Amino acid sequence: xxxxxxxxxxxxxxxxxxxxxxxxxxxxxxxxxxxxxxxxxxxxxxxxxxxxxxxxxxxxxxxxxxxxxxxxxxxxxxxxxxxxxxxxxxxxxxxxxxxxxxxxxxxxxxxxxxxxxxxxxxxxxxxxxxxxxxxxxxxxxxxxxxxxxxxxxxxxxxxxxxxxxxxxxxxxxxxxxxxxxxxxxxxxxxxxxxxxxxxxxxxxxxxxxxxxxxxxxxxxxxxxxxxxxxxxxxxxxxxxxxxxxxxxxxx
Amino acid sequence: xxxxxxxxxxxxxxxxxxxxxxxxxxxxxxxxxxxxxxxxxxxxxxxxxxxxxxxxxxxxxxxxxxxxxxxxxxxxxxxxxxxxxxxxxxxxxxxxxxxxxxxxxxxxxxxxxxxxxxxxxxxxxxxxxxxxxxxxxxxxxxxxxxxxxxxxxxxxxxxxxxxxxxxxxxxxxxxxxxxxxxxxxxxxxxxxxxxxxxxxxxxxxxxxxxxxxxxxxxxxxxxxxxxxxxxxxxxxxxxxxxxxxxxxxxxxxxxxxxxxxxxxxxxxxxxxxxxxxxxxxxxxxxxxxxxxxxxxxxxxxxxxxxxxxxxxxxxxxxxxxxxxxxxxxxxxxxxxxxxxxxxxxxxxxxxxxxxxxxxxxxxxxxxxxxxxxxxxxxxxxxxxxxxxxxxxxxxxxxxxxxxxxxxxxxxxxxxxxxxxxxxxxxxxxxxxxxxxxxxxxxxxxxxxxxxxxxxxxxxxxxxxxxxxxxxxxxxxxxxxxxxxxxxxxxxxxxxxxxxxxxxxxxxxxxxxxxxxxxxxxxxxxxxxxxxxxxxxxxxxx
Numbered sequence: 001x002x003x004x005x006x007x008x009x010x011x012x013x014x015x016x017x018x019x020x021x022x023x024x025x026x027x028x029x030x031x032x033x034x035x036x037x038x039x040x041x042x043x044x045x046x047x048x049x050x051x052x053x054x055x056x057x058x059x060x061x062x063x064x065x066x067x068x069x070x071x072x073x074x075x076x077x078x079x080x081x082x083x084x085x086x087x088x089x090x091x092x093x094x095x096x097x098x099x100x101x102x103x104x105x106x107x108x109x110x111x112x113x114x115x116x117x118x119x120x121x122x123x124x125x126x127x128x129x130x131x132x133x134x135x136x137x138x139x140x141x142x143x144x145x146x147x148x149x150x151x152x153x154x155x156x157x158x159x160x161x162x163x164x165x166x167x168x169x170x171x172x173x174x175x176x177x178x179x180x181x182x183x184x185x186x187x188x189x190x191x192x193x194x195x196x197x198x199x200x201x202x203x204x205x206x207x208x209x210x211x212x213x214x215x216x217x218x219x220x221x222x223x224x225x226x227x228x229x230x231x232x233x234x235x236x237x238x239x240x241x242x243x244x245x246x247x248x249x250x251x
Numbered sequence: 252x253x254x255x256x257x258x259x260x261x262x263x264x265x266x267x268x269x270x271x272x273x274x275x276x277x278x279x280x281x282x283x284x285x286x287x288x289x290x291x292x293x294x295x296x297x298x299x300x301x302x303x304x305x306x307x308x309x310x311x312x313x314x315x316x317x318x319x320x321x322x323x324x325x326x327x328x329x330x331x332x333x334x335x336x337x338x339x340x341x342x343x344x345x346x347x348x349x350x351x352x353x354x355x356x357x358x359x360x361x362x363x364x365x366x367x368x369x370x371x372x373x374x375x376x377x378x379x380x381x382x383x384x385x386x387x388x389x390x391x392x393x394x395x396x397x398x399x400x401x402x403x404x405x406x407x408x409x410x411x412x413x414x415x416x417x418x419x420x421x422x423x424x425x426x427x428x429x430x431x432x433x434x435x436x437x438x439x440x441x442x443x444x445x446x447x448x449x450x451x452x453x454x455x456x457x458x459x460x461x462x463x464x465x466x467x468x469x470x471x472x473x474x475x476x477x478x479x480x481x482x483x484x485x486x487x488x489x490x491x492x493x494x495x496x497x498x499x500x501x502x503x504x505x506x507x508x509x510x511x512x513x514x515x516x517x518x519x520x521x522x523x524x525x526x527x528x529x530x531x532x533x534x535x536x537x538x539x540x541x542x543x544x545x546x547x548x549x550x551x552x553x554x555x556x557x558x559x560x561x562x563x564x565x566x567x568x569x570x571x572x573x574x575x576x577x578x579x580x581x582x583x584x585x586x587x588x589x590x591x592x593x594x595x596x597x598x599x600x601x602x603x604x605x606x607x608x609x610x611x612x613x614x615x616x617x618x619x620x621x622x623x624x625x626x627x628x629x630x631x632x633x634x635x636x637x638x639x640x641x642x643x644x645x646x647x648x649x650x651x652x653x654x655x656x657x658x659x660x661x662x663x664x665x666x667x668x669x670x671x672x673x674x675x676x677x678x679x680x681x682x683x684x685x686x687x688x689x690x691x692x693x694x695x696x697x698x699x700x701x702x703x704x705x706x707x708x709x710x711x712x713x714x715x716x717x718x719x720x721x722x723x724x725x726x727x728x729x730x731x732x733x734x735x736x737x738x739x740x741x742x743x744x745x746x747x748x749x750x751x752x753x754x755x756x757x758x759x760x761x762x763x764x765x766x767x768x769x770x771x772x773x774x775x776x777x778x779x780x781x782x783x784x785x786x787x788x789x790x791x792x
């Protein structure tokens with residue numbers, strides 16, 4: 001079985017985010033970029049499944065400008081076998097990503113598609129669900145545990161939901177999106193980094209795949225949230241009541 | 252380990268009871284308060300039944316050779332002094348509260364404990380000057396204190412010295428974006444300076460594990476080394492000027508911001524590394540390097556120490572200008588950290604290796620630097636210098652590698668009693684000492700070696716569940732003699748403090764030390780600044 005993992009290049013989790021002066025987006029020039037943490041977890045899960053003998057190959061996919069190949073290289077250094085880079089001029093919205101993935105799935109025929117639950121730059125949490133719908137595949141999102149049964153061709157997924165944990169049994173092929181507690185991603189070891197240099201990365205463009213990536217959404221403005229105002233120390237209960245009544249209008 | 256944690260919890264609650272009397276059985280406190288010592292022995296005997304005694308008795312240890320007597324020429328505090336200070340500084344800055352005194356009287360390692368009755372918190376250089384002027388006239392001994400993270404007992408009183416803590420002087424005075432020169436007060440915490448500079452696009456030239464608590468005044472006074480010395484050099488190179496207050500209250504304004512200034516004797520270098528014994532540093536002007544965008548870090552494993560050395564040579568040659576840190580730890584150190592901390596995992600879990608090396612490179616061009624580092628690592632692997640290694644792929648992974656290396660001192664503290672030695676040795680000989688100590692100590696204690704391999708600085712630590720004189724006998728003076736034989740330094744960066752005050756002869760000649768004593772006498776005739784420390788006690792009479 002082949003596993004396909006979608007990974008995204010985002011601003012590094014530890015970096016302090018700044019907004020561009022023209023408010024058109026987040027500052028990404030001269031900022032450390034790395035693989036989305038949830039995508040790392042997704043890739044780690046795929047590698048674990050491969051190591052347990054239930055899959056033959058792990059293919060890492062990324063979409064975006066040419067510097068996204070760095071992320072693919074990280075994925076290959078972690079242990080993925082092949083990389084696919086879909087070249088696109090700017091960032092794609094989840095629906096476009098899902099459409100491209102659908103075409104790639106038709107080409108590659110994986111038995112399992114694993115993604116991170118959301119990207120830390122847009123926090124959309126949509127791609128996994130959309131691709132499952134487009135493909136008509138079952139989906140197990142917010143996975144905190146995945147167990148595959150090769151004979152029955154099912155995946156048992158524990159999902160982290162608001163009420164606790166929900167266990168689903170999905171027929172393969174299926175889409176799984178990973179949550180934080182699924183696993184701890186491995187480091188890229190030197191021998192693997194060495195091997196990664198010779199692993200193939202295939203390039204596609206959306207036109208080659210016959211996918212329309214024009215987005216129906218337009219980002220109008222990106223601003224910082226209002227700065228938290230300092231608290232006020234009050235001297236008496238009367239003052240508190242007065243403020244709650246006349247300033248906060250809650251009583 | 253759980254047992255040890257329970258011990259320390261219980262000890263802390265007993266501490267407040269015991270501290271009303273005399274909690275420790277260390278020689279200098281005994282001499283000072285003989286009568287109360289008798290009753291404390293009873294208390295300790297009563298505590299024996301709780302089974303926690305050994306830990307308490309030996310918590311504060313002192314080597315037999317640091318038996319010190321309180322200098323009778325120092326006055327004792329009286330109520331007039333307190334009133335004077337309250338009038339000078341205000342009620343809030345004059346602390347006599349026992350709980351707060353407890354903390355400032357004890358060093359970070361809980362090895363040294365003084366019995367000061369007064370903590371002063373001046374907020375300006377002028378206040379420091381007036382305090383010292385008064386103390387000098389009254390012949391009151393003074394201990395300058397900052398973050399109190401020193402490891403040789405130099406930052407806490409030995410007896411009842413007045414503690415002058417500069418933590419309230421924490422303003423950043425100015426920062427020049429073009430030259431990168433930062434001028435700030437001595438009480439600024441290093442981590443705060445690092446964050447401030449980060450916003451400006453610069454970094455501090457020094458970085459150490461204690462950055463969350465240590466203050467720049469203390470760093471300068473002890474000539475702190477740290478993790479980046481191999482790239483940015485020592486504080487002697489980076490400090491452009493400082494302002495210090497002498498024992499008699501005179502303020503020496505040497506706060507220059509010039510890269511080059513050859514006018515007269517460069518006195519600031521006397522204060523850098525003098526551990527508060529020549530004057531209290533109140534302001535510092537320091538040259539900060541620009542923050543470069545590309546930082547890469549690799550965590551590597553080597554089979555033997557000679558590979559580590561060869562790796563260092565290769566790194567200096569092949570990584571050259573981008574090398575910014577080269578640290579090592581041995582298996583013992585790694586095991587300790589993994590054992591003591593929950594969130595830390597071994598980056599190279601496949602097997603336990605003998606030595607771990609952490610290499611950091613900092614440069615301006617991401618792809619160029621990464622390629623250079625990868626090429627170096629791969630060729631080292633092919634040459635058999637490295638047996639395994641990982642390269643951090645994002646900032647979190649990088650922090651986790653640093654957490655391992657920076658966490659060793661903390662892990663040692665948690666593991667029980669620790670005998671800490673900080674030595675500069677020729678790189679080829681460095682690990683021979685660790686092996687020797689392992690043979691000498693056998694099963695008595697665990698010997699851990701780690702440090703700044705790039706600077707030839709070994710942190711030799713001996714870890715045991717409890718302090719025991721049998722262990723100490725095996726270590727001292729063997730370690731010092733060994734170091735002296737190889738013309739090394741018995742204190743590479745930690746300083747002499749109280750711990751090594753009588754040991755300086757292992758690394759410096761008698762004439763040199765005599766000249767040091769003359770300078771001390773000149774600048775501090777009454778000897779009130781940080782007495783009993785740095786220079787041998789025999790010279791202080």
